[in-house]
Amino acid sequence: MSIYAISDLHLAANDPSKAMDIFGEHWRDHDRKIEKAWREGVAEEDLVLVPGDISWAMHLKDAMADLRFIADLPGKKILLRGNHDFWWNSVTKIRSVLPESMEVLQNNAYRFGAAVICGSRGWVTSAEESSQDYKIYMREAQRLRLSLEAGERLRQEGDKLLVMMHYPPFNDRQENSLFTELYREFGVSLVLYGHLHNLSAGYAFEGEREGVVYRHVSCDYIDFTPQLLDPYLK
Template sequence: MNIFAIGDLHLSFANPKPMNIFGELWNDHPEKIRTAWEATVAPEDLVLIPGDISWAMQLEEAKQDLDYIASLPGTKVMIRGNHDYWWSSISKIRKSVDPSIHVLQNDSITIGDVTIAGVRGWDCPGGYKFDEHDRKVYEREVVRLQMSLDHAMNQKARQLIVMLHYPPTNEKHHASGFLEMLTRYPVDKVVYGHLHGKEGHRHALEGVHHGIEFHLTACDYLNFAPLKLTSSKA
C-alpha cells in the first residue's frame, strides 16, 4: 500500500467557482488532478486529503465533488478545511459518502499498519493576522488535536500520520501548541494544506523537525499531483 497526500482540491462542480483568479496554473485543475492521480495512485493505495475539499455551502451541493473524489482510485481519508462550509454533522457525512471515503473529525482511523489522526487546526500565535478571537479557536483546536492523538494511541498506532488543514506553526515557524502536542506522541509525519501562491508557499514548514516529517500538500504547491509519502505493506 502506497500512501499519498493532496489537499485543497477546491472543487465546485454544482456551482462552478473558477480558481484561475488565483493564477493560470489553476486552469482546469480538476482534470489536472484526475490525470496525475490516475497515473500514480492504485486501487489498493491510500490518499490523504487535508481539507478545503469543496466550495459547496450544503452537503447536497457537495455531492458532485464527493462523487468526483469517489471515482478516483484508492481509499481516501479527509478532514475539514476552513472553506468546507458544507461540512456539518459528521455522522450525516459518514452516511453520505462513498465507502472509499473516510472522514475524520478530531479522531483517527487505522488502515493496514497506518493510523491517521486529523483535525482542522487554526492560525498560530505570533502570526501576522493573529488576534484574540483567533486565540480562542486556536486553543480549542490544540485540545482537539490531543483528542485525535489520544484516539490514535487507543488504537495502538504503529505508524502515525497526522493531517491538519492549517500549518502547525506561524509564518516564522515559532513554537506552537500544535508543535508541542505533536512532539508528545510518536508522530511519523504531518501533512497540511491551506497555504497558496508564492507568498504562502514560501512560509511552508517542510522537512524533518523535532523528529517528524512535515509536508505542505496544497494541490497548487504539488502542481496538482498527489505526493507520495511512503510505501508499506497493508
C-alpha cells in the first residue's frame, strides 16, 4: 500500500467555460493527463491525497460529475477543501453523497498503514490582525489543531504524522506561522500543499526544515502526475 498526492485538479465536467488552457497550453486536456498518469501509477490498494481546488462547481450537485471522475480512478482518496471549492458546504451532506472510495478531511484524521493523515485548508499567513483574513487564519489554525489531536488518538508507535493543506504554510518570505508551530508541537514528518501556480510556484518551498519535509503538489507543478510519498515516510 502506497500513498500519493496531487492537488488543484480544477475539474469542470459540467462547465466547459472553465477550460484551464486559458492559463497555458500545458493545461490543455489536463483531466486526461491526470487520468492517464493516475492509472499508470496508482493501484487499487493505494491512497491518494487531494488537498483542494478539486472542482470549479458552485454547488455540490454540480460537483458530483467531477467527484465521480476521481472516484472511478484507482485507490482510496482523501479530499481537502481548497479556496475555489465553493461546492463544499456541509461536511455531513458531502459525506452522505460521496462515492465509496472517497473521504473528506475536516477537523478529523485518518490512519493508513503506518501514516496518520491530518490537515486543514490553511489561509494567508501574513494577514493583519484587524483583518477578516486574520480571523480565517486563526480558525484554520484551530482546525489543524483539532485534526492533529484526532491524529494523536489514532497514532500507534512508529506511525508518521502527515499533514495536507491547500495553502502553503509560509508567506512568500517563507516565514514561520501558526501552522509550522503546530507541526513542531505534534512532531509532523511531512507536509503537502498546493494552491500555487505559474510564477507564484516560484515561492514554493520544498525540502526539509526544522525536521519537517515539505512538498508542493499542485498538479501543473508535478506534470499532472500523482506523487509517491512513501520515500518521505520512512
